[in-house]
Structures are given as structure tokens and as C-alpha cells.
Amino acid sequence: MNDNGEKAVQRTHRFGLKAQLLLLLFVLNLVAAIAYSAVLYYVDRDQIISGIDGRLRTAAHAVREIVPDGYHQRINDENSISSSEFNQLQDRMSRFAERSDLDYVYSYMLFGDEIHTVSTSATPAEIKAGTQTGFFDYYESAPQALYQSFRDGQIRFDEYSDSFGRFRSIYLPVKAQDGRTYVIGADVSLAILDDRLFAALIESVRVGLAMFVLSMAIGWLLISRIVGPLLKLTSFTRNMEQNSFQPDVEEMEEIKAISGSRRDEVGSLADAMATMIARLQRYLVEMEAATAARERVEGELTAARDIQIGMLPRKFPPFPERKDIDVYALLESAKEVGGDLYDYTLIDENRLFFVVGDVSGKGVPAALFMAMTTTLFKATALNAKSTGEIMERVNAELSRDNAAEMFVTAFCGILDLRTGEVEYSDGGHEAPFIVHADGSVERMAKQPGMALGVFDDVPYMTDRFTMQPGDALVMFTDGVSEAENADQALFTTDRIDSALAQAKSKPSARFVAEGLVGSVHSFAGGVPQSDDIAILVICFEGAAKVGGPEIS
Template identity: 40%
Template sequence: MKLRTRITLSVTLSFIVVAGGLMLEGRLREWEAKRRYQEMLLTGYQNTWNGIASAELQRLTSLIPTITRNQEALRTLTQRDHAGYARSLVEFVANLQTSAPPISFETVILNGNLFFSTENDDFIKDDSSDPTKPRVLSPQLIDATLRAGQPLLGLVPLRAGHYSLAVAFPLLDRTGPTAISTLYLHVDHLLPAFAASVNAPAFFQHDNGVLDQGTDPTLWQRLASQLTPHHDRRVRNESYEGRVYTVAGLPLQDLFGEKAMILLTIEDITTAYWRDILLDALSHGSVIVALTLFLGGLHWSLRRAFRPLNQVIGVLNALGRGDAHMPKLTANPSRDDEIGRLANTVEQFHQAQVARSQLTKLRQELHIAASIQRSLLPASFPKRAEFDLFAELHPFGEVGGDFYDFFDLPDGRLGLVIADVSDKGVAAALFMAVARTVIHAVAQIVPGPGCCMEQANALLSEDNATAMFVTVCYGTLDPVSGEFRYANAGHNPPYRIAADRTVTALPLTGGMALGIIGDLPFAEGRLVLEPGERLLFYTDGVTEAINPRNEEFTTHRLEATLALASDNPQSLITTVTKSVQSFADGAPPADDLTLLALAYRGPAQESLKPAGLKPR
């Protein structure tokens, strides 16, 4: 068997398997979507019915106080005065009969005998009707109401197999219950409102399949023979004389939890049903036609493409030998066949080589940029009697946006800077160089940290097309007095470590990051360091370091580490760095990590101008 035939057969089989799997998955998804839709439909019907029934029951319940507070009615009821009881309820009964839908009322004494009834149930007309017997208050309902001691409401069976929506409640005299009354209306009155809410004809069906009531009797007559009663929630399709109907059945329970009736909705979906059938046929047919055309085209393309394959193999051999000039392809490399693909592959080899060269050059440039960035940082740390100083910077990549700086000021103070640019990479490194230069230069001519930050912010905000910004904490230390003044431009507050190892964060001064909005004031903070106290400046790469469990290092862990760290600034920074790396547990850093530590020793014995640091 030829190679192209084997390829064609393999691809054909693969496509058949994939297409079959996709079609099966689509069918399963369709069934699941249909099931969910039916469940949502039934839930909507249930909620609609419950809402309508609840509204009517609430209306019935609101009428109970009219009876229970009618002292004349209770007195005549206790005396078993039928005529007096009827007279006391004349106005109440008139209101019931004129309400929409009309409400019926009956009262039964505790032995089950009917005491009073409005007898306006015109819908109950059959041979079993007995005006001397209660229509709603059966012995079971009377007993349940007495045991409950409060109104009971819900569906209640009437004589002759009908149902009503009723509220039964006890009537009390001084000795206790003296009778049971009920307010009720026939559930058939609720069907029009329900049908209008769901926009479909609605029916009540008995267990035996007989129609109790409905909003479209003509439709029921056509489908009654096919609507077998089902006592579970379900949606099904029924066909009759070329029409397709969706029948949703919702079983209803009476007040005692027994099966009552089935609430049905019937909707003609013939047009939608056949539209779905047609769409399914078109989709399946289009898949088959597309698959046939694709496989036929594939077989023809393979026959045509395999003939000049040797030419492409020769080109690949030339590439393998490292020939500087490979043979020319007589075929068009842009054509969509094996030769074209292999030619594209050759071109990709060439592009990959160019990309590797460019990547090597870029790495060299990044290495140079990293060297330049490192050269911007102070080259050495001063040896001073008044203080000890150390700093470290661990960039996230080759270059980063963090930096630190320290320098002598004209008034003999020591300037300390730590900063974090908003971005990473080369752009952050360039902005870092600009920010470091601006702050360093401004600090030499502007005495206070707040004023220095204000001037630096104005310069960095001007023509800032990249919208980058930098958070900065800049402070000045008087080596003689230990006074430390600082301004914080949106940076993490430094920590002050007392001689007794108490760790506290310096109060924020409320400044915004530099480079966002020009012409902003920056407040200053002030404190006096005692001999033996230390300051630690850091960037958020310390506290936001992440471990494999996606937990951050946080300031709490940093404070705990500082409380146990050595007094020497270099040892302190080493301890913090190792603590962060141990916490990260091999997880790659997400940001630059920069630390600057200062240990104040106290004034020197000789009050000479400090030397050893020169402004950069």
C-alpha cells in the first residue's frame, strides 16, 4: 500500500473518530441542556403557581380577623343562634360574594354538623351535593385544625372530587374552641391568571385522566386520549394530527400532603420542533459533505505533492551538510503542499538562526545594561565611626527598577535613598537611572527631604509620556546628633530596630509616588536615633515574596526576622535575604529585592567634617 494511501486512510479514520466523538458530545450536551431547560420550566411553573396561590391564601387569611373579632357573631355562635349568626355576618358575606374571585364561607360546630354556609358554590352541582353537610370542613380537616390551634391553609378537597384553596381556623369562646370556620375559593378561578403568566393554556387533570377544568377545552378534547396522568414532574412531547405539543405536568398536593391534581400546560411547538429537526439534519449533512470534500482533496493533494519530494530532500541534505548556498526550489515555496511546508520549514530554520543571533545580541546588551545599572549604585560602603552601612540589590531579571543610594550632603549630613520603579525590565531600568540621577542631584542643592522630593517629583512628572512612576523613601542622618529626617513618597516604611530589639515601622508621611502628579507637597518625619539603634529600608520584593503555597512573606515575618537579626548591617541584610529565600522554597521571585541597613554608633570623638563619601 502506498504511503499516500496509508496517510489518507489514517486521516480518514481519525476524522471519523473525532467527528463521531464531537457529534456524540454535542448530542449529550443537547440532552443535558434540554433537561436543564425542562427543569427550569417546571421550576418556573411551580413558582408561578405558588405565587398566585400564596397571594390568594394571603387574601383569605387577611379576612380571618373580621370573623374572630366579631363579638356578636361569636356570641350567637356560642348560643347556637343560626339566625343571629347570619345577621351578624350580612355585610361580611356581601363583601365575600362581590369579591373577585368570589369567596365562600362556612362554619361547622365541633361535632361536624354544618352551622352556616354562604352556599354560593355554583360550580358544585351534582347529585351528591347535600346542603346540610359541609363542603370543605371534613372531619379530617376539623381534627387537624383543632390539633394545630391555628389557621391551616392550602388545597382542600371538596365534595364531588373538586378542590378549593381554603383557610381553616378555629373560633374560640371563653372555654376554648367552639367551632371551625373556613374561607375558600375554587382553584379553577386561578387557572386564567396562571395561564396568562406562563403564556400557555392550563388545565387541571384528575388521577383518572379526567379534565377538571381548563382554559382551552377545545385543545383538551383533541389531546385528552393521549394525556396519560403522570404523578411526577415531567415535560414531554405529544404528537397529534401532524402537530407537536409540549406538555408540562406539575403534580399538586393538598393540605395533608396527599396527591390532589395535576397542573398541566400544553403548548404547540410544531414550528420550533421541525425547525430543530431541519437544523440537525443540515448540521450533520454539512459535516459529512465537508469531511468528504476534505478527504478527497487531501488524497489528490498527496498524489501531486509526493512527486517532487526528492527535490525538497536534496535541499534538506544541503542544510544538513551546512552548505552556504542550498539548491533553488523550482516549486513555489508558498504553495500549500509538502514542498511549500518544507520550504517554510527551511525559512523558519533561517529565521530561528537570525532570532538566536538577535537573542544573543540582546543578552549581551542586557548584560551591558546590568553592568551600567550596577555602576550607578555606590561602589563601596563608608567606614565611619558614627555609623555602619550596608546594602544589597537582587534584580528580578537581568535589569530591574529598584535602586538604593547614599551620599554626603553639603551640610555634613548623610543622605539615604531606596526606591522602586513601577515596571520591570529595560524600561524600568532606564527610568530608574533617570530617577536616581534626579534625586541625587536635587539632594545636593535642596536641604530638606520633603523639599527634595517635591523638586524631584516636579522634574520626573514633566513630559512623562510613559506614565511610569517610582516610590521613594529619602532620609538624611545627622551623624553627630543622630537626628534622622525623612520623606516617604508612597514607599514601604523603613523599620527602626531599638537596642532592645524592639521593631517599629516609621510613620508614613503621606506622600505620593514620584512622576504621577507634579506640584505636590511632601511632609517630613523626624526621629532621633540612639546609639545602637538600626534602620532597615526595603522594597516590596521582600514582603511580597511568594512561596509554593501562594503565601506572601508579609511584614509580620519581616518584623520577626529583624527582632532576631544581628546588630551588624551586613549580617542583618544577610539574615533577611536568607529568611526570604527559605520562605520562597525555590519559588521564582516576582519582583526585585532591595535592602539598605544602617546601624547608628553615636557621635565620633572628634567633631570633624565627615569624609569618605563623595557625592556621585
């Protein structure tokens, strides 16, 4: 066994599966015991509170009957009720509170912002000491719930502490015949509630502890029965890894024995492992074949990409001896190979042919169609009389025997380097932009024209415009305008306009192209490219010159 294997065994011995399961069982039982105690505590508390609230509600309605009719209507100040009448009422309320096992019963009235006691019981200790609350005494520490009941007339239960102790109380607002509101209340000491809840908590802890001990004992037995076979399965798995997934015959027999003797999940696991090893061996054989096939395809795609890139002009500047023209292009495929294309070539000393296109689809079929399209354009441009004728002849060839029903959008033109006049035709492609020498950006009007390869007898228009010295013609495919970001928003031609507007006066073709594709990448962020991108920029620098003297 290697060093790593020995360390793994030692680690298992120090804190093995059995110890981990027992620790898990301990934690779960501890959590269950605590949860049981907490639930029992709150259930008991709710029941006790519910019972106390029922008593308080009954007491408040009883006090309403004890207080004489019209009593509260006569109260306006501290002299409204005589001492003898108040004392007699206090005596009756005190006897009622004592018989009902209540601490206090009372009624309050609100004068301005002050709450005053207008009737109340007293405890025997208060009566003996002569400290009972008197008539119209200001309740300085009145709780906010009491004020709220005066304001909205709603019955409330409240728990609070004041100079008299800790209580749970009820506030029962009553509307007197004169329209004023008085509140009848009753208090029960929370000390009794605390005692009962503490006793319930102790009892729940005892039951939880007993359940904890019993669960740990049963869990110990069950875990011991489970861990033994699992250790064998673990050893089997480790040996399989070391033996490059070639099983030992004796170990396989042990696994089958576990599968046959156990009718639980451990037996199912042993059976699943035996089945998995058989499938894994078949999978390894299939994976080797699939890997070899994938590597072969990847190699072929790499070669195809190299061939495709080699078909396009990649040397920049392409005409270093000329000062009248600056050309730059780039192509970024969404896959190993793609369907976007660009090309340019000098037809003669004074005319530059150029084309940008986008083949429908992606991958190898689009790349093959792109290669054929590029070849046809270059061959046709050398002897055609106009760009419209170039389009018509290429379209006729592409449409013939087009079994895959593919098509290509294209924009081609011929730039006269003596005058800056551009003759062009549009085959359903994106209209290009012109970046003028003063830095302004203009998009050419979209001309009618059908994509190539659909019908073989489609006529194509030939149109013209003139580039001024310093102007740059920017052509692109929809991989630029339809690039998406993480929010699935498109780059759009408006953003192309903004990106081109950042080009400096008399920019180089490379500066414009790389600035535009950089804006696309910045907009897309980390979103994978979904479509091929091709950009071709042609800068016209002035009347045609080859090495010095002007050609007329």
C-alpha cells in the first residue's frame, strides 16, 4: 500500500465511520431532546396563558357587574366619589379578587393624558398596612397597552412590571352612557405561571434525557451492524482504484456474499457496486474508443480551421507600398470553423474589389459553403463588368445543386482608388457604416437584394457612392450587431454607431476594427460567443499613388 493509502487507513482508525455515525446520532438526539423540551414548554405555556386569559376575561365582566350603575358617569375629579362609597366598593372588589385567586381588579378613567384609578381592590397586606390605592390616584407607570385600549376601545392582554409586581392583565374598555370610556382590568401574578412552567420544563428535560439514552443504545447496535460491511466495501473500492478498476476475484466473492446475506440498503449497495464495476469496465473500453474518435475529429477540425483561415487574406497592411488605401479585417468563429467571410483583392492597379458575407448556419457545413463562396467571388470579380453582375453569377453558381439549401448574405463593392467612387451591390446583408474624416459616423441606406443561393435567376442592383479622403468604410456581419450580454440584450447597430464615433479623426483601419470588436467583447462580458464575427474596414486616403507620382 502506498503512503497515501496508509495515511487514509490511519485517519479511519483515528475517527472512523462508526465514530462519525455515533457523533451524528449524538448530535441528532441532543437536538431532538432540546426541540422536544422547547416545544413542550411552549405548548404548556400557551395552555396556561389561555387558561389565565379566560379567567381574566370572566373576572373583568364580573367587575363590571360589581361596580354600581352610573358610578363612572359621576366621576369628574377627586371629589366626585365619597371616601365611604369608594371604600365600600373597594371592600367588595377585594373579596371578589381573593375568592377568584386574582391579585387585583380595578377600573381606570382617562383625564387628558393622565390615567386615574377610580375603583380597585387591595391585597390583605395592603389593607393591613394602610397602603391600598386611593380614589382618583394618578397611575404614573401605566403601560402603553392600557393607553392604546383607551384610544381604540379594543380588549387587550398585557404582561408588564410596575411598582406592584409582575402581572398578566386584561384591559376591557367600556363606553359609559355619557360617551366617556373607562377600562376595567384584572391582574394575575406571573410568579405562579413561572413556577408551573419551570416544573413542566424539568419534566420535559427528564423525558428527553431518557429518550436520548435509549436512542443512543439502540443506535450503537444498529451502527455496529452497518459499519462492518461498509468497511469491506470501502476496502474493495480503494483496491479497485489502485488496481486500475480491475477487481480481485476474492473480493468480488465477498461483495456477492454481502449482497446475498443482507436484505437492506447495505445489501443493495453491495449489489449496486458489483453491477457498477461490470458496467464501468465496459464504459472504460467505450471511453477509450470515444476519446480516440474525439481526438481525431478535433485534429481534423483544427486542420480545417487552419485551411479556412489560410483562404482569407491575413497580411496587414496588405499593400504596404501604397499610401492611398488602408485595409484591415478580422474573423472570430463561434466554433472551430465558421461561415463568415471577407475578402479583398486589387482587380488592377486602380481598383480594389472587396466582399463581406455571412453563411447561414455554423460549423463544418457553413465553412464548406463559405470556402466555395469566397472562391467564386474572387474568380468572378476579375472579369465581371459590375458588382451586380458579380452577385448574379455567384448566386447562379451557389444555387445550382444546393442540396443543403444553404444561403449567404453578402455585400461587395469595387473602390476606384483614383476618385474614391465605390460601386457596390447588396445581397441581403447588413448595411455598412462610413466613418468620415471629421469623425462623424453615417450608416449607408439599405439597398434591396436577396441572399445568394436561394434562387438562381435573381437580378442584383448596382449602386454607387463616393468616399472622401480620410473616410473609412466599415463592413460587418450580424455576429456584431446581434451579440448578446448576460441579460440577453443585443449589441444593435446603435451601439456600433457609438463605438465607431469614438474613433479619432483619420483613424487607421486596424484601429477602427479592433475598437469595434473590443466594444462587442466588453458588452458581452463573459457570455460565450453565439455567432461568427467578421469585420472589414477600408480607409480611403486620397487619389491613387503608387510609390510617389499620382496616376491619372
